[in-house]
Amino acid sequence: AAISDTSLSLETKERLLLELRQAIPPHWPAHRRILPLRVAEAAVAWMRGDRLAARDAYLQAVTMMQSSPGLRGKRGELLIELAGTEHVLGLLDDALKHVREAFALARGESNSLAMLPSLAGILIERGDLGDARKALVEAVALSRRAGWSRMGVIARRFVCLAGREGRIADAARLLGYLRRLNIRLDPLAQAAEAHMQSLGEAMTGAALAPNELARHVAEGALLDEAAVCELGLSKPVVANDGV
Numbered sequence: 588a589a590i591s592d593t594s595l596s597l598e599t600k601e602r603l604l605l606e607l608r609q610a611i612p613p614h615w616p617a618h619r620r621i622l623p624l625r626v627a628e629a630a631v632a633w634m635r636g637d638r639l640a641a642r643d644a645y646l647q648a649v650t651m652m653q654s655s656p657g658l659r660g661k662r663g664e665l666l667i668e669l670a671g672t673e674h675v676l677g678l679l680d681d682a683l684k685h686v687r688e689a690f691a692l693a694r695g696e697s698n699s700l701a702m703l704p705s706l707a708g709i710l711i712e713r714g715d716l717g718d719a720r721k722a723l724v725e726a727v728a729l730s731r732r733a734g735w736s737r738m739g740v741i742a743r744r745f746v747c748l749a750g751r752e753g754r755i756a757d758a759a760r761l762l763g764y765l766r767r768l769n770i771r772l773d774p775l776a777q778a779a780e781a782h783m784q785s786l787g788e789a790m791t792g793a794a795l796a797p798n799e800l801a802r803h804v805a806e807g808a809l810l811d812e813a814a815v816c817e818l819g820l821s822k823p824v825v826a827n828d829g830v
Contacts (some may be wrong), residue, residue: 603627632644683713700730738815742765764815
């Protein structure tokens, strides 16, 4: 668990990985020896920025967990990590498959709220904008019941959805709300979130003149959560699913 702590340095994680390799008894069954190593290796590779190695390690770990019902919850968590890695790598079909597997294992609204934005982000990049909207509608309902939990994560998807639907002014206003939250992202530890943020910034920056972008961003900074959700899910003026 310590190796998965995003506050630890790469050097510390590599040392912990070495200690884990030395500490696991060789007589343990293969799944007990290999599974924790694969999870730890994925966390270290992720922090190194080696997404392909992290993806391979996560994939091996979740595959090994299939035969262990007692690891159902942990497998769901790692499927989301795997899907996030694949999303950043552009392996969108694989990411979609794995996030849907995670949903099949999920229990409770908090788990669904954690997974729905991941699903929506992947769907947006695939161009499945209608399905992405459905996921975000559900995420908003859960967020509202949880005191507007995870609104930064949801807002990143709103920016990208609005941009892909041709609602550029809406995207810029939603970006203004997101900037007001001033959430600092670690591009290694939060790669999928940093990816979505960059995508939204790029879409709005490319489509609007600087003064126009600044005006819409300033407007969005004044919105509350209810208004952000209404704007994020407002009807698209231009259907642009093929972008």
